[in-house]
Amino acid sequence: MRDTLVLNASFEPLSTVTLNRAVVLVLQDKAVVEQAHPGLRLRAATVELPVPRVIRLCRYVRVPFRRQAPWSRRGVLVRDQYRCAYCGKRATTVDHVLPRSHGGSDSWLNTVASCAEDNHRKAARTPEQAGMPLLREPFVPSPADAMLLGLKVGERSELPSWLAARPAA
Ligand SMILES: [Zn+2]
Incomplete structure (x- = not known):
């Protein structure tokens, strides 16, 4: 499944995030689904939502272009x-x-x-x-990634494994 596009509250495109992260932003009420994959729902015991293709942040965030996110x-x-x-x-x-x-x-x-x-x-x-090779190289977050860091997605940014995309019944 492709990554999800993130729009600012002003509808200006900011970046893309993984589907997992997009769903977390929606579940944490930090974003709403603007466009969904047709015919697909994410379903679990207490949660059901469309599979987001585009989400929009609920709150406008200022993106500090050209400024590197401070390390933490x-x-x-x-x-x-x-x-x-x-x-x-x-x-x-x-x-x-x-x-x-x-x-x-x-x-x-x-x-x-x-x-x-x-x-x-x-x-x-x-x-x-x-003798412990890195699975991936570390990188400097882009300004858009820095925006996501600022949204404090944080610790619970993982989906329960049982929450999987399924065709809508
Ligand atoms: Zn490890």
């Missing part, structure tokens, strides 16, 4: 959607790719979300030294 631990977790960069499982910690003891900085390009076990296992080593 929470920001790294949100950027990586709470997925460990080494094993893909749920991440609760932030790992410095080049360890701080080796001069690694607190920056978007040097930090990744990591589960506690992998963070502990990697310790003060580089991924190469630890």
Whole structure:
């Protein structure tokens, strides 16, 4: 399924997000569905909604173009959607790719979300030294991503696994 387009409250396109994140924004009342995939509903015991193709934020957000989002631990977790960069499982910690003891900085390009076990296992080593390749490279969030960070989607940005898209009955 393709990514979902996010419109500002003013209908100006801001960015795209994963379907999961789009649904979370809708369920958290931060956005409404403007356009849905025809014939598809997301369905679970207590939730049912159209599969969003376009969502619009309820509140207008100012997008700081050209300004880089300030680095934060929470920001790294949100950027990586709470997925460990080494094993893909749920991440609760932030790992410095080049360890701080080796001069690694607190920056978007040097930090990744990591589960506690992998963070502990990697310790003060580089991924190469630890034999733990990154599943994906860290990146600087775009201004639009920074907007999403500002919406505090946060910790519960994951869908329950049983909430899956199904054809409308
Ligand atoms: Zn891990």
